Amino acid sequence: MRDKLKGAVITGxxxxxxxxxxxxxxxxxxxxxxxxxxxxxxxxxGKAGAAALEHLGEGKVSATEVGDEEGFYEVEVTRPGGGExxxxxxxxxxxxxxxxxxxxxxxxxxxxx
Numbered sequence: 001m002r003d004k005l006k007g008a009v010i011t012g013x014x015x016x017x018x019x020x021x022x023x024x025x026x027x028x029x030x031x032x033x034x035x036x037x038x039x040x041x042x043x044x045x046g047k048a049g050a051a052a053l054e055h056l057g058e059g060k061v062s063a064t065e066v067g068d069e070e071g072f073y074e075v076e077v078t079r080p081g082g083g084e085x086x087x088x089x090x091x092x093x094x095x096x097x098x099x100x101x102x103x104x105x106x107x108x109x110x111x112x113x
Contacts, residue, residue: 037065038065038066038067039063039064039065039066040065040066040073040075041066044073044093045064048064048075048089048093049061049064049075050093051087051093051095052075052087052089052095053077055095055098056077056085056087056098058079058080059078059080060078061075061077062077062078062084063076064076068086070086070088070096070097071096071097072089072090072091073088073091074086074087074089075087075089076101083100084100084101085099085101086098086099086100086101
């Protein structure tokens with residue numbers, strides 16, 4: 001009887017350790033937990049793209065995202081020179097700011113009201 005209890009405790013400990021290791025591996029491979037990478041729905045995509053392009057003046061919408069950490073919507077715009085800018089919008093498609101991507105482009109520029 002004592003051996004069965006000892007075996008059950010060891011088995012339970014091993015299972016718990018393996019489960020904890022699996023969670024750690026999944027968390028490490030999961031990437032950015034804040035971003036959803038969910039594209040803007042079709043009915044809102046045109047408004048979001050237009051707001052971003054109006055803010056920047058020129059470019060082409062290359063990607064969109066809902067639930068971005070800097071705003072409700074994020075619109076990625078490719079500039080004519082090849083650079084990319086993320087424009088952050090609120091729920092009403094008002095620009096919150098923008099952020100150039102690439103080397104030396106860590107500064108975020110907020111729109112003046």
